[in-house]
Amino acid sequence: xxxxxxxxxxxxxxxxxxxxxxxxxxxxxxxxxxxxxxxxxxxxxxxxxxxxxxxxxxxxxxxxxxxxxxxxxxxxxxxxxxxxxxxxxxxxxxxxxxxxxxxxxxxxxxxxxxxxxxxxxxxxxxxxxxxxxxxxxxxxxxxxxxxxxxxxxxxxxxxxxxxxxxxxxxxxxxxxxxxxxxxxxxxxxxxxxxxxxxxxxxxxxxxxxxxxxxxxxxxxxxxxxxxxxxxxxxxxxxxxxxxxxxxxxxxxxxxxxxxxxxxxxxxxxxxxxxxxxxxxxxxxxxxxxxxxxxxxxxxxxxxxxxxxxxxxxxxxxxxxxxxxxxxxxxxxxxxxxxxxxxxxxxxxxxxxxxxxxxxxxxxxxxxxxxxxxxxxxxxxxxxxxxxxxxxxxxxxxxxxxxxxxxxxxxxxxxxxxxxxxxxxxxxxxxxxxxxxxxxxxxxxxxxxxxxxxxxxxxxxxxxxxxxxxxxxxxxxxxxxxxxxxxxxxxxxxxxxxxxxxxxxxxxxxxxxxxxxxxxxxxxxxxxxxxxxxxxxxxxxxxxxxxxxxxxxxxxxxxxxx
Numbered sequence: 001x002x003x004x005x006x007x008x009x010x011x012x013x014x015x016x017x018x019x020x021x022x023x024x025x026x027x028x029x030x031x032x033x034x035x036x037x038x039x040x041x042x043x044x045x046x047x048x049x050x051x052x053x054x055x056x057x058x059x060x061x062x063x064x065x066x067x068x069x070x071x072x073x074x075x076x077x078x079x080x081x082x083x084x085x086x087x088x089x090x091x092x093x094x095x096x097x098x099x100x101x102x103x104x105x106x107x108x109x110x111x112x113x114x115x116x117x118x119x120x121x122x123x124x125x126x127x128x129x130x131x132x133x134x135x136x137x138x139x140x141x142x143x144x145x146x147x148x149x150x151x152x153x154x155x156x157x158x159x160x161x162x163x164x165x166x167x168x169x170x171x172x173x174x175x176x177x178x179x180x181x182x183x184x185x186x187x188x189x190x191x192x193x194x195x196x197x198x199x200x201x202x203x204x205x206x207x208x209x210x211x212x213x214x215x216x217x218x219x220x221x222x223x224x225x226x227x228x229x230x231x232x233x234x235x236x237x238x239x240x241x242x243x244x245x246x247x248x249x250x251x252x253x254x255x256x257x258x259x260x261x262x263x264x265x266x267x268x269x270x271x272x273x274x275x276x277x278x279x280x281x282x283x284x285x286x287x288x289x290x291x292x293x294x295x296x297x298x299x300x301x302x303x304x305x306x307x308x309x310x311x312x313x314x315x316x317x318x319x320x321x322x323x324x325x326x327x328x329x330x331x332x333x334x335x336x337x338x339x340x341x342x343x344x345x346x347x348x349x350x351x352x353x354x355x356x357x358x359x360x361x362x363x364x365x366x367x368x369x370x371x372x373x374x375x376x377x378x379x380x381x382x383x384x385x386x387x388x389x390x391x392x393x394x395x396x397x398x399x400x401x402x403x404x405x406x407x408x409x410x411x412x413x414x415x416x417x418x419x420x421x422x423x424x425x426x427x428x429x430x431x432x433x434x435x436x437x438x439x440x441x442x443x444x445x446x447x448x449x450x451x452x453x454x455x456x457x458x459x460x461x462x463x464x465x466x467x468x469x470x471x472x473x474x475x476x477x478x479x480x481x482x483x484x485x486x487x488x489x490x491x492x493x494x495x496x497x498x499x500x501x502x503x504x505x506x507x508x509x510x511x512x513x514x515x516x517x518x519x520x521x522x523x524x525x526x527x528x529x530x531x532x533x534x535x536x537x538x539x540x541x542x543x544x545x546x547x548x549x550x551x552x553x554x555x556x557x558x559x560x561x
Contacts, residue, residue, distance in 0.1 A: 060229025446495025
């Protein structure tokens, strides 16, 4: 194939001396030039080890007759950004990671790209850039963090904080949790957005088989990095581009895998964004329509039992895809970054002992793979993944992770308690002014208003207060962390800043959430039910007298305007 890098050399006489100045030999200049893009940095455990991945990729590329160049745009940690203005920058960071990766690739005319990232906005940012560039590409997930003692993870700090504040936990116990929750590198040990998006990368065919959630810094990770160098050579030789892999059918595969693993609700933001780069439309409703009949096949923290490394040791995404394929839910004829199809990859894994190895690892732990990854005949739950709700409160849709909701809360009617920011809601929850039967409403935290921050602190505040935990719901135009549990309805559209009905809610409005009927509606006012016609009339009146808040952002948040 024609190499883009050689076209750059032809058009830019300065390219040769400048590339020699960065360490290339003259002989290197005619080789395929590969961009190795990671989010390495001291930002958080999910990225601080990726320089080692880049080093192995570099060695492999040299051995394969290519010339690597390593770049990095590190990401931020949502866990650190939670609960203050930092969270407003989280979703915007995805766009900046994608943008800078695109800039790195286009300005120097690289012939291929290998990206490595682990976490919430970095993985979708890299996948968006890969789709946008449409040059031979591979994504290497950064793997998962080992489990803490008693399976504690960083999110346990919220509960510990609350227990210390009411003298139900000692400071020493709190410090023990903080010291032991994050034992090393990799994505957090639960099926949050970081783990989910690693799984989506593999399910889409953009990561090597078995790559998602491998133990970070293990020989497995390093072997995957080495194999990626060989595979990018194949992709360049055969001119296989992301658009050949990221088809509509590939996204349907990923949505179905997402349902089976109980993935983060944030996938409804990220998968459509990646698809959009290729002109493929993924609608909110697709997360419902394509997943009918798929049960929950694994129980991963925080809503479930097991840490993510156990999921990988049990067979990970290949075992999930094999189970789904057996039931006709996965198209195994689709191309992947190996240059082979999903079906061919699964056959190779079988013959290589991959699934045998997973069983024997499980035996080491006194478990079997089936303890972690179930079959269709014996699922963790007949209800999988997420549900899309619609109604007068969400004309364009809202999302609930119903696999993280107790069945008793599938139908909930309560009175609205309305707040215009998370801090006010959290103060009310801890101040005990929220009572059983309330629906905590947090508005003006959507994408246009505030960059769509996560409402993790509010959800944890409810869950950690036993008197309201199973008797209170939360509704918001913001989003949730993959660690969220309980009856939380988010991503509500239109958002308040766009004049959605949530902007006109008042305390005392009666809200009905019905998961089975896929509905979320206002059904009355002042603790009294009213007819749909009466509700419509009341909101028409409110719209005439309640102006929608306007927002003007500064700095990088101007991207929201």
